Amino acid sequence: MRHRAKPIWWIAVGLVVALARCIDTPVERQRICEATSGRCFYVANTSAHGSGSFTNPYGLPDLPSATTPFCALASPALDSLQPGDILYFFGGDYLLQTCAGPTTVYDIGYIRPPRSGTAGSPITIKAYPGETVRLVAISGDQPVLGNDRFSYVRFEGLVVEPRNGGAGGVNFHGVDTTARPVGLEIAYCEVVGSYVATVDNHDGVRLELVEAPWVHHTVIHGVRGESPNSAGIKLYQVRHAVIEDDYIHDNTAGIFDKESAVANVYRRNLLTANVQPFYGNNQADPASYELYDNVIDGEIGLHYLTDGAVIHDNLLRRDTLAGDWAGATWNSELWNNVVIGPGGQVLAYYDSHDSLSTTPPAQLAYMDYNVYGAVPSYRFGAYSSGPEQVLSLADMIIHGYEVHSAIALVSDIFVDRVSYQLKPPWQTAGRYGDGVGPDNVAEILNVGRYGPGAR
Incomplete structure (x- = not known):
């Protein structure tokens, strides 16, 4: 028996329904783990606890608490990190309530490792590939990211936005001139600053008492205040820093290498629309640096x-x-x-x-x-x-x-x-x-x- 052809309008309806199903069906996230010498953990922007697995990621309650005495870490998502581990943040806008505590809290990053990595196995905290992660500090005094004086720590692909007053986006800090952390890296990040009515320190990225930090392919903008102390990047007593391939714009000071630099290198950067693009040494011992290809x-x-x-x-x-x-x-x-x-x-x-x-x-x-x-x-x-x-x-x-x-x-x-x-x-x-x-x-x-x- 011959089959009667369906009318054109029916075929059109079928195509529309099929297309709608394709549009409405979300693309399934595929598991990625780039760790070669450690484990992979995952964080999602949810209100529930998790185990850190790909299918049951950590949630906001597994990040540090704003009420922990002296801003102790006490974070399931961070406490377990060992050398070689990678902690991925899935895409989303994470509204973070950071700690308000002692006067030194400005150098203790809210998202930070519990220990050092090693030269061959750093601890990495990064955005999940292909997804946009915004870490927004909405209260407290802490910078968004930091190393808490540990070595071999990497941050990659994160958008950080401190909306908590004069707190910074990233703070890499050492103990003193005899114990400088090494192996610190900020890669492919974005630091979104804001205006703060201050002449005091107010930084997008702050590097202090560290050895050979590496900041590259990062955008730093909008850090404004009433003096060059509002800086996209500020360095105190840093040696052999490599600041390269960065886009630093619309800050009061783009870069402020403020105290006693030793052989810091600035290359292939775009510095534009800053009140002062590069501001050199201000105090302490004589500084030395090299700027080229900028x-x-x-x-x-x-x-x-x-x-x-x-x-x-x-x-x-x-x-x-x-x-x-x-x-x-x-x-x-x-x-x-x-x-x-x-x-x-x-x-x-x-x-x-x-x-x-x-x-x-x-x-x-x-x-x-x-x-x-x-x-x-x-x-x-x-x-x-x-x-x-x-x-x-x-x-x-x-x-x-x-x-x-x-x-x-x-x-x-x-x-x-x-x-x-x-x-x-x-x-x-x-x-x-x-x-x-x-x-x-x-x-x-x-x-x-x-x-x-x-x-």
Whole structure:
């Protein structure tokens, strides 16, 4: 018997129903465990206790309590973590009530490990792959993430947002100069700050008394206050830090390396829309750091008491290269930088405290092979007892600096202001026959390479 064909309208209805079923059916989460030398645990944004398994994850009650005396950890989700373990947070907005306690609570992260990992088996706390995790502190005094003085701790792919006053997003802290934690990493995170009416410390990420911390591919923004103490990243007595491939924007200070840095490195970062992009040493012992391959909208403020800052191959887009206003800054080296901007002239270097010295200890150990998009000036001693010393490029050449530096129109330096590709003359105009400025400006300007979405 012949089957009668169904009418077209019936077929259309069937397609709509099938499509609706496809849309309404959630994609099932597949179990992922990336641990190679430990176990995997899971946390969900639920109000029930769990066991930490994939099918029965920990819930909010398994995170630290806001009422534990002296902010003790007492967290099933965190207490059991051992070297090599990974704790995954499933996607969601976690509203966290942190502890309010002793005056030192500002350095005890709410989410933190109970012990150290090891060099080959760090403890990792991260967002579940492909899911957005927002850890929002809504009360208390604690920063959202921390290490509580332990070593070999990693945070990856998390959005952290401290809404609890002046508390920070992340705090990595050591005991003293003889017991510095090592192996600390912040990767592909986002720190969302806010305005706080304070001149005191108020930081997105705070690194203190630690050795070789690594902060990379992270977005830090919105940390604002009434002084540079409101900083995207702040460092106290940190040695050999590597701050690279970060997008730091819309803060009062982008980076504040505040006290006694030793060989900290800042490279391939995008610093834009900060009141002060880089603010250097403020106190204690002389600091040293190296900044290269960065795109910086604003100046590199060495500030005070710096010995041996190395600044090279950067693109600065706000008419100023570097300088200090409080003096005691010696032996800086600057080369292969490109300085452009909207103004009609460039401030290439300044020391507001002292006149230019060419005998040791001199402000400048080396300055050459820089390229300026307008006529540069060099200013010294604005706060000294005598008149301010304003020098030209020709004057600096007489003093032995800037012999190979050049002035050129921006349109003659770059192919365009999107790729910032160097035109041929500048591809070999550097100190070592290399190009001036960062190796790949377009890559640094690509904000898609930063934060949780870039993993």
